[in-house]
Amino acid sequence: MEALIVSNILLWCLLIALAFAVMGLVRQIGVLHGRLAPAGALMVDKGVAVNEPAPQLTAADRSGRPVNIGYAGEKAQLLFFLSPTCPICKSLLPSIKSIAKEQAHRLDVLYVSDGDMDAQKTLIAEHKLEDATYVVSPEVGMTYQIGKLPYAALIDNAGVLRAKGLVNSREHLDSLFETEHLGSATLQQYLHNSQHAHGAHNH
Amino acid sequence: MQPDPIFVIAAALAVSVILASAATHKLRAPARFASQLEEYQLLPQALVRPVARVLPWIEAALAFALLVPAARQVAALAAAALLAGYALAIAINLWRGRRDIDCGCAGPQQAQPIRPVLLARNAVLVGLALVASLAPLSRGLGVFDGFVVIAASAVALLIYAAADGLMANSPRLLKLIGR
Numbered sequence: 001m002e003a004l005i006v007s008n009i010l011l012w013c014l015l016i017a018l019a020f021a022v023m024g025l026v027r028q029i030g031v032l033h034g035r036l037a038p039a040g041a042l043m044v045d046k047g048v049a050v051n052e053p054a055p056q057l058t059a060a061d062r063s064g065r066p067v068n069i070g071y072a073g074e075k076a077q078l079l080f081f082l083s084p085t086c087p088i089c090k091s092l093l094p095s096i097k098s099i100a101k102e103q104a105h106r107l108d109v110l111y112v113s114d115g116d117m118d119a120q121k122t123l124i125a126e127h128k129l130e131d132a133t134y135v136v137s138p139e140v141g142m143t144y145q146i147g148k149l150p151y152a153a154l155i156d157n158a159g160v161l162r163a164k165g166l167v168n169s170r171e172h173l174d175s176l177f178e179t180e181h182l183g184s185a186t187l188q189q190y191l192h193n194s195q196h197a198h199g200a201h202n203h
Numbered sequence: 204m205q206p207d208p209i210f211v212i213a214a215a216l217a218v219s220v221i222l223a224s225a226a227t228h229k230l231r232a233p234a235r236f237a238s239q240l241e242e243y244q245l246l247p248q249a250l251v252r253p254v255a256r257v258l259p260w261i262e263a264a265l266a267f268a269l270l271v272p273a274a275r276q277v278a279a280l281a282a283a284a285l286l287a288g289y290a291l292a293i294a295i296n297l298w299r300g301r302r303d304i305d306c307g308c309a310g311p312q313q314a315q316p317i318r319p320v321l322l323a324r325n326a327v328l329v330g331l332a333l334v335a336s337l338a339p340l341s342r343g344l345g346v347f348d349g350f351v352v353i354a355a356s357a358v359a360l361l362i363y364a365a366a367d368g369l370m371a372n373s374p375r376l377l378k379l380i381g382r
Contacts, residue, residue, distance in 0.1 A: 005347060008351075009350065012350070012351070012354035012355075012358075013354075015354075015358050016354060016357055016358055016361070019357075019358050019361035019362055019365070020361060022361070022362070022365045023361050023362075023364050023365040023368065025365075026364075026365045026368035026369055026372070027368060029368075029372055030368055030371065030372050030375075033372055033375040033376065033379065
């Protein structure tokens with residue numbers, strides 16, 4: 001009898017602890033939902049409009065070969081604007097490289113930088129970018145009106161700018177492809193539109 | 204058949220805590236509760252303010268009365284009626300097709316639109332209040348019974364809070380996956 005009572009008390013205590021754990025998990029999910037909503041690459045509202053033809057220009061890459069940017073071609077283009085002096089750009093390079101590798105069949109990744117040539121060389125050696133298309137030209141950044149780094153722009157194979165934004169994490173980068181897929185300028189805009197459509201549907 | 208007092212007292216304790224927390228939320232932000240009540244569009248404009256002022260006190264009084272053995276039965280029936288009334292208010296607005304109004308069900312962090320699942324939630328609460336209204340078998344209660352009552356109502360409340368949180372999260376999840 002004594003043993004049963006002890007076991008019963010123990011079970012109640014453990015059940016209470018378990019219920020606390022479940023409630024804690026639910027709260028954490030709620031907090032995550034609160035933080036997740038404004039996800040996606042931040043779009044600074046200037047420069048080329050999304051879903052419009054991208055500006056076309058030709059720049060020379062590191063070894064002097066001409067690189068066409070913004071023209072219709074076989075593959076889509078991802079322009080990644082970086083600078084050797086920007087630490088977040090460097091932290092994003094592994095993600096960019098993995099995206100380039102995963103989507104090599106449909107996507108050309110272009111690294112667009114600006115600034116001191118020696119620093120560029122160190123960066124390229126450090127991150128093994130010797131084989132990548134690496135353009136050092138302030139013109140590209142000026143044409144696309146890039147004010148902040150790291151910035152990325154996605155141009156589809158018809159030469160239309162599909163998504164762009166300030167990218168600070170792998171999630172932001174992925175959001176560019178997501179917005180390309182969904183056909184909205186930014187993920188925020190997509191969420192906003194779908195919210196409206198939802199609201200309208202309910203009235 | 205009469206139920207064991209443990210069921211009745213634990214149910215009364217759980218309903219009492221739920222009502223008390225609802226009352227404190229409403230008393231802390233009377234303006235918000237008044238606007239929520241107005242959103243439901245069930246009362247004439249002149250009655251909204253007085254009802255918004257009185258309802259939290261009714262909830263608090265019921266919460267207190269549920270803990271007094273002599274008043275428990277009546278208070279539990281009144282609480283069941285109150286909770287059923289809230290469910291009715293939600294049902295009327297769902298039937299009107301006004302799904303986008305704030306439920307005002309839980310605390311300030313858990314604003315959620317009204318949905319049919321909230322009717323199920325209120326049905327569970329009404330059931331709990333009805334259990335509390337039953338006349339229990341009379342038997343002597345020891346310390347261990349007291350422990351079981353408190354533990355059972357604590358678990359019920361925690362699971363209620365978790366379920367409430369899940370219900371508040373689900374519209375946000377739907378929004379996130381773009382439905």
